[in-house]
Amino acid sequence: MVDADNGPETWLDDHGDYLLQFAYVRLRNRAAAEDALQETFLAAMKAFERYDGKTPVRYWLRGILRHKVVDYIRKASREVAVDDTENTEILDSFRFKAFGIHDQNPPDWKFDPQNAFERKEFMQVFYDCLSHLNENMGQAFALRELEGLSTEEICKQLKLTPNNLWVILHRARKQLKSCLESNWTEGDGVYEC
Amino acid sequence: MLTCKQVSKTLAENRYYELSWSQKVGLFMHIRLCAVCGKANQQIVDLQTGIRKFLAREEKEHFTEVKLKPEERERIRQRMNDKT
Missing domain, CATH: 1.10.10.10 (Winged helix-like DNA-binding domain superfamily/Winged helix DNA-binding domain)
Incomplete structure (x- = not known):
């Protein structure tokens, strides 16, 4: 549901810290967590028209962030050598x-x-x-x-x-x-x- | 009766707390009684229990010990503005 309370301009202040922490504990890398968060917001802005308001916007954003985290890990793992x-x-x-x-x-x-x-x-x-x-x-x-x-x-x-x-x-x-x-x-x- | 290998495999592939009641009972019995794999697998169950508590707290309290630094916030805001 698009209304003034949950539009993109509110995301950073209302959910930024929570989502950063969520990403950080999974990625253990500050810059990667920031990137994942940024990509989440950008992807969410594109998809916001399709957001139906059934889940709170925080959980909707978190759902997108989960995918970004897995994406990041998959990309990063190519550079990690296995002993x-x-x-x-x-x-x-x-x-x-x-x-x-x-x-x-x-x-x-x-x-x-x-x-x-x-x-x-x-x-x-x-x-x-x-x-x-x-x-x-x-x-x-x-x-x-x-x-x-x-x-x-x-x-x-x-x-x-x-x-x-x-x-x-x-x-x-x-x-x-x-x-x-x-x-x-x-x-x-x-x-x- | 489960073998040690089945117990270890189940714990490697699942989170203990997500198993069905009957699976849990089978595992629990084996872990309690087994001199070979009991201790190692009990410690896996312990850690998974801790993680479950951690996730529950994360879900409930939405803690934010890590916070966005002003420069990080600004960079993200800038990128979002560029897209609008």
């Missing part, structure tokens, strides 16, 4: 072949995750750690765990084999876990035992 030697080592390991895991006995969490997840402050740490995943891993991880794309789709977009994607996600989780552990201590929370 195959280390991948092969993990993929050839007995545990991966037999059980689909790489490490039978990973270190315990250094905090109680269930408890921490309920804490508002923890979510800030979670956000920071997600934003700092390194580029190659972060892209695949964002598509899988934040956007919920299927592994098949991600393999197609990033030109990866399913096994390579598995290794990348495995590494991303490991990095995320260790980042959370270095930045969150039980003292920050209420958990005591």
